[in-house]
Structure formats: structure tokens, C-alpha cells
Amino acid sequence: MIHVYFMPGMAANSTIFNQIILPSDIFEKHVLDWFLPERGMTLTEYALVMCLKIEHKDIVLVGVSFGGMLVQEMAKHISVKKVIVISSVKLTSELPKRMIFAKYTKIHKLLPTGLVNNVELLAKYAFGETVTKRLQLYEQYLSIKDKYYIDWSIDQIVNWNQATCPPNVVHIHGEKDNVFPIQYIKDCITVKNGSHTMIIHRFKWFNEHLPKIILDNGRSI
DSSP states (O other): OEEEEEEOOTTBOGGGGTTOOOOTTTEEEEEOOOOOOOTTOOHHHHHHHHHTTOOSSSEEEEEETHHHHHHHHHTTTSOEEEEEEESSOSSGGGSOHHHHHHHHHOGGGGSOGGGTTSHHHHHHHHHSSOOGGGHHHHHHHBOOOOHHHHHHHHHHHHTOOOSSOOTTEEEEEETTOSSSOGGGOOSOEEETTOOTTHHHHTHHHHHHHHHHHHHSOSSOO
């Protein structure tokens, strides 16, 4: 049995994986959820605490967006078969220029994160899109509305530092990702017309391809 742990993106809860179905005779699906970081906590320290929630060895970690960065940090401390990042980055150089700019100017600290109870604004931060037509849907997925958590998450993203990608990381990325534009992404499995929220809207693609990606070397489909 292959144990697969799923980590959602910033501010999202694990219900984003409800429609992801893996063959139960081969895989056992587990989901992880964000907890509020302590003041001054680094992403490494956060990853170490999250690792305590892992109950198996030689697992597969799947992370979406900021969760993709987190699972890469977790994999530095536990035994993993493979790390799969979706709608995320695996190198600092893959961050878009606006995030590199934010890192050096600290302009991200001026974002109105105190308004995170506004689901439309929170969706803009977390999913990178305007969701006026789907607010009720996104209210289900976006449950972490703590200002310190949002500030912390944005700061960890723009300051994430990884110069080399481990060989066991497989990257799945949407052609139309507007948070991490694909022109900055190297060596990934591309999902045609996939957006930053494709884990929700393109779940059929993942149900079809994810088992093979987990079992194979994952560099092609």
C-alpha cells in the first residue's frame, strides 16, 4: 500500500481534494490541514511540526501552491518516495518577478490582509483569481482567515529559498496559472488550459493521470 498525503494551498482546507480519487487497492489517501504558526516561526520549523502528523514511512507527498513549497521542506526531514507539487514552484528562480520584487522592497507587507474575512479578497490572495460568480464554492474551500497566518504565508512564499530541486520532486503545472506563470517554470508536466485552481476544476485530469505519475518516474504522461 502506498500512502499519499495531500497538502492544500494557502488559506485552503483539505476539502479541495474531496474529488481526487486514487485506486484503493494500491493507494491510501490522507489529507493534511494548515495550523496557525507561532509568532516568528520559520517555514522549516513549521514543516517539522507538520511532519509529526505523518504516520507512515516512504510516503508520497502532494502539495498545492504554497502547500507545494511546504511539502518540499517536509521531505527534507522524513522518508518519502516522491514529492509531487501542483500549481507551485520548486526553485526560487521560478517565482514570478513581482514576488522577487516584493522580497527586496517588502511591498507585500502593505497588502490589506486585515480584510481576509472578505472571501473575494482572500480568494484573490490564495487562488489568484476573482471569484464573484463562485463565492459560495470558495467559501467552502477557504477556511483559514487569520490575519497573522496570511501575512506569514505571503512572507514565506516571497522569501522561499531553494536553489536546487531534489530528484524525487515531480512538478505538475497549468498552462494558464496566473499566480506562478508557466514561463518561469522549468521541467514540469503541463496541463493544457490548467489554471492555478485546477486541482478543483480539473480533478478528472488528476484522477486519470495521478496514479501513473506516482507509480512511474513521473516525468511524462
